[in-house]
Amino acid sequence: MKEYTNYIFDLYDTLVHIHTDETKPALWRNTAAFLKRRGVCWQPQMLRIAYLRLCHEADDALRKELNTDLPEIELLDVFRTLIAHPMKPHSLSDEQIDALAGELALYFRKTSREYLYPYPGTLETLAKLRARGKRLYLLSNAQSCFTNQELSDCGLANVFDEIRLSSDYHVRKPAPKFMADLLAYHHLNREETVMVGNDFTSDIRIAQSCGLESIFLNTYQYSPEEMDAQIRTQGLDPSTITLLVSGEISEILNY
Numbered sequence: 001m002k003e004y005t006n007y008i009f010d011l012y013d014t015l016v017h018i019h020t021d022e023t024k025p026a027l028w029r030n031t032a033a034f035l036k037r038r039g040v041c042w043q044p045q046m047l048r049i050a051y052l053r054l055c056h057e058a059d060d061a062l063r064k065e066l067n068t069d070l071p072e073i074e075l076l077d078v079f080r081t082l083i084a085h086p087m088k089p090h091s092l093s094d095e096q097i098d099a100l101a102g103e104l105a106l107y108f109r110k111t112s113r114e115y116l117y118p119y120p121g122t123l124e125t126l127a128k129l130r131a132r133g134k135r136l137y138l139l140s141n142a143q144s145c146f147t148n149q150e151l152s153d154c155g156l157a158n159v160f161d162e163i164r165l166s167s168d169y170h171v172r173k174p175a176p177k178f179m180a181d182l183l184a185y186h187h188l189n190r191e192e193t194v195m196v197g198n199d200f201t202s203d204i205r206i207a208q209s210c211g212l213e214s215i216f217l218n219t220y221q222y223s224p225e226e227m228d229a230q231i232r233t234q235g236l237d238p239s240t241i242t243l244l245v246s247g248e249i250s251e252i253l254n255y
Contacts, residue, residue, distance in 0.1 A: 054078045066170060126159050
């Protein structure tokens, strides 16, 4: 693998390990209680139903508006609607609704999250790439209303030359536009740029769609046969992909 000038990283399960569960009943009980303490009344099950419905409606609307199969809604708008139109009326102002929506987003994410931590070697590897004069970018399918806080919690908030989250651009990987706009904005030479991710269907596919080489970080510990099968299924060009079979990000430094 050659040495690159520009490294574009995925975030979740590439640089940090995370697991969330939005199906557990305790999430909806606790979130309803959180809102009730602030004067917004929802029954837990009704809150869950309303949340899922609003997400679905927002996704459909954005899909039609942008004429894309890969829309990314802004969850903060969903949380605002849940606060503004609860089961029982309240007297919160628009400013109070906006502030509470931000609090709710962070609480919801923290309550649904079971763990979050950087993979071993992540911070050290990024620091060493930076010391070598490399430019680092983040391109993630993520919600800014809680991902910015998670980046800070993991020590990654000030690591990158730019952070691009899909909720801010209303489109997600592997839509080529999401990466193409980043490449154009920073005038990145494609031959000197690589995408690093853990997902063939989004990270590796968007790289190939934009004419980039890629590094697949095997954090899910797929077997060689499973990786080969995914490459074939996705119709990807294996000659443009470097497979880091161990899943250890520090291996990037060996090239």
